[in-house]
Amino acid sequence: MKSLTSIALAALAMAASPAGAAETIKVGAVLAVTGPASFLGAPEARTLQLLAEELNAKGGIGGRKIQLVIKDTAASSEKAVSFAKQLIEEEKVFAIIGPSTSGETMAIKNLAEESKTLLLSCAAAEVIVNPVARWVFKTPQKDSDAVIRIFQQMKKMGLSRAGVVTSNTGFGKAGKEQLEKLAPGHGIRIVVSEVYDKAATDLTAEVTKLKAAGVDAVINWSIEPAQSIVIKNARQIGFKVPIFQSHGFGNIGYVKAAGAAAEGVVFPAGRLLVADVLPDTHPQKAVLLAYKKDYEARYKEDVSTFGGHAYDAFLILTKAIQQVGPDREKVRTAIENMKGLVGTAGVFNFSATDHNGLGLDAFEMLTVKDGRFVPLGS
């Protein structure tokens, strides 16, 4: 566990004026930088550092610099709660970005509501914004939309008997609920639905169970590296049905971990992963390419959709502050009124009843070809 305040220090050093500290806008971030969800939290933290530095180099917002206070939860809900309390009560932050995972977000949702602190979650589960909480927003696409896109794709491919495996995390649990709830309406039968440990080391017996159930497609819902083990083990036991992944597969690291077994895996994701091949007229292309270029030049690693969620959260927050100044209630209303904001996950259209602002079209169906993400059918 480490707390990354280097940016805060850098910001102070750059300000180099005695009054600098008093004039900064403090933004907290509660992210799973290490631990089992580090594929999410680490790129999120790096993205926030990058964006804060860029914004501060340009003079901040109306002369006021952003001071980031990043806390690493290692994907523990208990730590998320205590860090959120610390940020709200001691640091008195203006807003909190994160947490990275759905379980952690649900754990601190009430804290944000009670203290009237803006929370911009980078986690996917729909329960975060449905029912709507006044102070809680989220930037990733809804898991229910991901489920619908997968079911539509299955129908297109003539598949109807699904075997579902989910990890034992908030993300996995929320995905399992959505899959089971939406399947009947889309003519999909979930033949078997199993849960595996997020820190599993081998899952051969689990995939054997799916194979024995005679399913014609596997839906694997997780955000941890164990999801790559599922893919590998399925292919190793000679189980050749199409494998669908959740939008939690959007880090090329998972493809590398599964190696040759990842070929042909299909999953819904934001367009960041295929920014290069989008038509030039696509509204998101410029934003996506700029983020990809900056991130990859700075950190020498491939960009991931998860970092993109932090990018969108930072963008939404700073845009709103630019519009109405650093007043919590006004910023909250400004976000609710935001329309047509182009982010990495899609084009956001918020409202008082929609604190996610993204629709089905924010997803693109992707597949893995020669170890890279490509749009399905290309």
Add this chain to the structure above:
Amino acid sequence: MLSGLLLQYLVAGLTYGTIYAAVAIGFNIIYNTTGIINFAQGEFVMLGGMIAVSLNGLLPLPAAVLAAVAVTMAVGALIEMTFIRWLSRPSVLRMIIITIGISILVREAALLLWGEKVRSLPYFTGSEISSLSLGGARFSPQVLWALGTCAVVVVLLNAFFKITMLGRRMRACAQNRDAAALCGISTRNMITLSFVLSAGIGALAGCVVCPITYTQYGMGAGLAIKGFTVAILGGLGNSMAAVGAGFVLGILESLSIWVLPTAYKDAISVSILLGILFLRPSGLFGGREASRLAGP
């Protein structure tokens, strides 16, 4: 169809069991010499995998694995000499707390050194999708590598402890340190040697299971719990029994998945551990020190 399915579950169980046994063997060596459980054993496994992955780009794979084993052995020696060697007559409880502290230290150091990313070695034979077939059951060739490594290590270790003078000296230390010292055995050197050996075996295990399980800085704790369960199940100090117990636990877990929801898999292993500790507080073949570990 049914027998083919049973075979597939058995093969899956063997895979789990091999991973657990590979970790459990390391526990036994230090227990054999010092009578304590080294809770940093999982970290040796992690270090072996991590170092091999880092060196794999620079050296051919076999050389990278050997180098990783050698480096981890050096780390094991360093840890023992820094934290344990100078203690005069440490109690079992104190040693346990020290080894837990070491495990946290190594884990955090690995996080600083390698970051949070998940890494893996290439499959020793074939790739992620290659599989061997045995009577309808299919499995990755890497399982054979892990199984073979376990077998060779157990045979060599047994020979070492039973036949060689050095191995006998190490066992003498475990039985009665004072008597061993009176016989002219340098008990401190023997303890250092046991850390070196178990670090080496842990690292080797870390390398052979790495393509299957991946390696991440925090993987040690989870592996250590399973390895500890297996070591207790087999009887502390007995490497051959640890492998047998690993298979028993792995196959039980695997078969439990056949009939129960998979979410209960880990509950099975914890129930087995608790059951053994209740019914046989000293472990199946363990001594008194082991029962002190287990509880009142």
